[in-house]
Amino acid sequence: MDEFWAFAQHYWWAAFPLMAIAGGFARRWELGARSRHKRRLEILQAKAALKAATPPKQVAHATEPKPITKPSPIQPQLEKLFSEHDAVTARWLDYELDVAKLIAYPTISDGRQPLTAAFLRAKKTADRLRPASPKAQLTDQELAAYSGAVTDYEVAFDVAEREARRLKDSDFTDTERKRLQTAQRLLAVAVDSAATPAERQVAYKRVREELDGLIVVSDEAIVVLEEKVALPLDAGASRPTAD
Template identity: 65%
Template sequence: MDPVFLELWQDYWWLIFPLGAGVIGISSGIGKAWERNAKRRHRQRLEILQAKSAIKAASRPAVAPAASDATESHASQLAKLFATHDAVTARWLDYELDVAKLIAFPAMSDGRQPLTAAFLRAQRIADGLRPASPKARLTAEQLSEYRNAVVDYEVAFDVAERDARRLKDSSFTEAERKRLDTAKQLLSIAIDQAATPAERQVAYRRVREELDGLIALSDDAIEVLETQVALELAPGSGSASGSGPEKTDAATPASSTPAPSTPAPTTAAPSAAPPSTTPPPAPNADPWPVPARKAPAPGIRRDPAS
C-alpha cells in the first residue's frame, strides 16, 4: 500500500463519517424520488382507465326506460303536486270562509296589500297551469312549469300569511278598529247556539253593518256564516212548541180554552196543509198552535164566544 495513502488515512480517517452520511442521504433522496414517480405513474394509469371507461359508457346507446315506469313516475309527480296545491288552497279557504279569521287578520282578504296581491297572482297562475287529472299527459317543460307555479303559490301564501299575522288590524284607524271589535263581539252572539233565533238574526245583521266598507266578504263566506247563524229547528222546535202550549193551558182557566172548532183541520183532514201555513178562516180565532211568546198576558182573559 502506498505510504502516502496510509499517512493520509491516519490523519483524515474521521472523514468517513460525514462522507457516509452524505452517501446515505443521497441514496435516500433517490429512493423517495423513485417512489413519488411510481405513485404518479400509478395515478396516471387510473385516470387513463377511468377516461376510457367513461368514453365507452358514452359511446353505448342509451336504453330508454319502460313506458309504464315513465307513466307511473309522471303520475306520481302530478299526484304530489296536486296534494301540495290542494293543501295551500285549503289553508287559504280557512281565512276566506271564516269571518272570525277575516276580522282578526283582514290583510288576507285585502288585495291592496302587496304580498296578498302577489299570492293571488300566484294562485291564478297555478290554477291555470293545473292539469285536469294526474293521468294527463304533459311534456317535461309543462310539468316543470306547473311544479314551479305550485312552489311559487306555496311560498307566496306563507309570506302573505306571516305578513297578515304581523299587521293584524294596524292598517285601520281607531274608529275602524272599534267597529271591528264590535263586529267580533256580535259574531260570537250570532253563532252562539244558546242565543235565541231573534238574537242571532239581529247580531248577524249588525255584523254585516259593522263590516260594511271595512272587509269585503265573499258570497261563499256569507253563505257559511248564514249556515252557522241559522238555528236547527228540526230537533228543538217540537220541544219548544210543545212546552209552550202546555204552560199556557196550565196557566189559563178552563173558560179561556179555544173553541173545539179550532183544531178541527187536523182531526177531520189529516192530509191537509200544516195549521201554521193555513190558519182557520174564523176572524176571531188565534192561529193554531199558538207559540209561547204569543200567549196572552196572565191578567187578560178571552171569552171564546166573543
C-alpha cells in the same frame, strides 16, 4: 220657493263638494261590488277544483277485468303536486269562508296589500298551469313550470298569512278597528246557541252592517255564516218550552 232659490243663489258653490263626496261613495261602492264578484268567482273555481280532486267513492260492480295499463312516468309527481296545490287552496278557503277569521286577520283578503296581491297572482299562475288530470302528458318544461308555480303558490301564501297574522287590524283607523271589534263581539252572539233567536238575528244583521266597506266578504262566506246562525236558531226552535 223664493227662499230656496235665494239660498241656491248664495250657496251654489256647495254643490261641487257635495257632488264630489257623492261620487266618491259611488266609486267606492262600485269597486267593492267588483271586488266581491271577482273574489266570488275565485272561490267558486277553487271549490270546484278541490271537489274535482277528491276521488269518488268506489262502488263494487261485476264488470269485466280491465287490461292493466302502465301509468305515466310523471303521474306520481303530478299527484304529489296536485295534493300540494289543493292543500294551499284549502288553507286559503279556510280564511275566505270563515267570517271570524276574516275579522281577526282582515289583510289576508285585501288585494291592496302587496303580499296578499303577490299570493293571489301566484294562485292564478298555479291554477293556470295545472294540468287537467294527474294522467296528463306533459313535457319536462311544462312539468317544471307547474312544479315551480306550486312552490311559489305555497311560499306566497305562507308569507301573506304570516304578514296578516302580524298586522291583524293595525292598518285600519281607530274608528275602523272599533267597528271590527264590534263585529267580532256581535258574531259571537250570532252563532251562540244560548242567545235567543231574535238576539242572533239582530246580531247577524249588525255584523253585516259593521263589515260593510271594511273587508271583502264573499257571498260563499255569507252563506256559511248564515248556516251557522241558522243551526242554533233551529235548535232553539225545537227546544221544548216549560209549561
